[in-house]
Amino acid sequence: MNPDAIKVACSNCSLRELCMPVGLTPDEQDLLDELVANRRKVKRGVPLFSNGDDFIALYAIRTGFFKTSVATEDGRDQVTGFQMAGEIVGLDGIVGNHHTCDAIALEDAEVCVMPYNRIEDLSREVSALQTHVHKILSREIVREHGVLLLLGSMRAEERLAAFLLNLVQRLHARGFSQSELVLRMTREEIGSYLGLKLETVSRTFSKFADDGIVEVKQRHVRILNTQALRNIVNTPACH
């Protein structure tokens, strides 16, 4: 028996409140339990989808950790985000019916496959889902605004501080520590996301460690002084 064929129902899922609208009637809940077609496992390093792939579904991350990235013709690429449990990927595919970025698992992962035509059909019946889909799309736009601000106006230390605060805040919302985290991505991937070279990321980590703000041991990071990180983000320049 294929484990992917096991009936999946959002109503029983612990991540429901991250992925799905809340306050549904039982009837609506039954309808939405038809939304997820199946689950799909993605091994570390493997793309969930790639630039150019046909767009057929959005994916809700159940477990694991992804990065999304876009590329130029001449081979440079830019990490556009890191996604964790409860977050939705694939939104880039709606406009042109094919994906325009890569989504790659940074650790073994499992996603819920939500075929886009089901989303459209159910959205017309369940207005809470319609609103929810709009909000997910809008949230991604607002998130990217934040990244633009980071890339356009912050210096290296501010970028890394903002990155750490954002990660730990999202992890905390999922029940993890407020002060300790394990990075699932390399220095190079962090650098790509933050518009820095990997050496700069490494140096900035070392500086934070020297200043007693964090403890860094490879990918294990412990935040010793959250307020100091916040101050770094809110301080335009040193002089």
Place this chain on the structure above:
Amino acid sequence: MNPDAIKVACSNCSLRELCMPVGLTPDEQDLLDELVANRRKVKRGVPLFSNGDDFIALYAIRTGFFKTSVATEDGRDQVTGFQMAGEIVGLDGIVGNHHTCDAIALEDAEVCVMPYNRIEDLSREVSALQTHVHKILSREIVREHGVLLLLGSMRAEERLAAFLLNLVQRLHARGFSQSELVLRMTREEIGSYLGLKLETVSRTFSKFADDGIVEVKQRHVRILNTQALRNIVNTPACH
């Protein structure tokens, strides 16, 4: 008689194909003619909406030119985009029911006000509108991916070249010249958008002019060699 009260109908609007779904039945077209509540004029320098404003509508630009920008607590701000006729602004407001950026007219402008609750209601009836709204949101996400790539991995000359090519391409799609344009924004606003200082923008314009790629006279720009601009964008570094 208040000119704002004149009945507006998308079916007669020359920008219809930029704002609205195509291939509607006459019945659907009639329904969608109820979408725009009214039009609103916005004087140069005046915000269409501001960070913190209640979100009530999306706006389709009829005439004029806007910038959108986000701000940090400590007063820095970042231009997130420039919008022209046929483009939709206000998408940032959906997720939290209030706007998180400013949209400011860079020249006297007029917009069509599309109350969000009407959009939701009509989207459930007219599936072409539903798809269209999703595509508009997704398009904005993909657009921002491009800006992330620009900010994260390009040098000053590449950024400005990409900016000019993008602007002229969008203007051309609206019937303007492929090679000539009038910038509606200051060097500082361009710089904010591109993650550069205004002096760098000015110097880079001068360099392009020296190289015979463009003619620049204040805000009037004539592109003399489009291919050279394309080559600049696709050349990672000089060595």
Place this chain on the structure above:
DNA sequence: CGACACCTTGAAGAGGTTCAAGAAATGTGG
């Protein structure tokens, strides 16, 4: 016509990159 905003250009300086080497962790195959 005068005040103000905007743009250009120069020179010095800083932040981040590049290049390079070595150390630490991770994975692989015997």
Place this chain on the structure above:
DNA sequence: CCACATTTCTTGAACCTCTTCAAGGTGTCG
């Protein structure tokens, strides 16, 4: 389970791009 190859990370030193500071020029609007 260990030896070895590979990837990842750290650190130093020189360099370069962009910024900062400054001054003067140009255009625009009341």
